[in-house]
């Protein structure tokens with residue numbers, strides 16, 4: 009028998025098709041057999057979960073103890089009690105303080121010692137930081153001691169209450185970078 013090229017090609021394709029279907033059926037059969045023979049595993053999960061939960065419980069208590077210890081330590085070093093002790097007694101002396109690029113305007117240069125002072129702080133142009141530092145009795149203390157601070161903001165008046173304990177020279181320093189000459193933005197007043 010002599011077949012043409014086309015007939016040979018069709019035969020080959022048919023064979024490939026039959027072989028493919030046959031292997032698919034065989035694979036499906038294997039899957040089916042495995043699926044049929046599989047049964048739910050009977051295992052004692054308690055053996056695993058019990059020690060697992062025990063470890064979890066230990067971790068929980070350890071974490072809780074560590075958290076409480078950390079909380080107590082951090083609360084002790086909080087500055088809140090000192091702030092809460094501060095009380096305003098009597099009418100405060102009101103000082104209007106305005107920040108601008110690059111300086112401060114205050115309507116008073118001499119403030120009382122031991123009496124409450126209220127700074128009404130605002131700004132003319134941009135945000136500034138209003139920081140008060142103590143520079144010693146005669147102003148010779150170069151590195152000032154921080155006293156109090158608030159923000160100086162345009163269109164807002166932030167009220168800062170301070171009772172000066174020490175007479176001497178105090179300086180205001182801008183605590184927020186506000187431009188090229190920010191570092192010279194300072195003002196001096198006296199407390200007597």
Ligand SMILES: [Cu+2]
Pocket residue numbers: 136137182183184185186187190191193
């Ligand atoms: Cu500034």
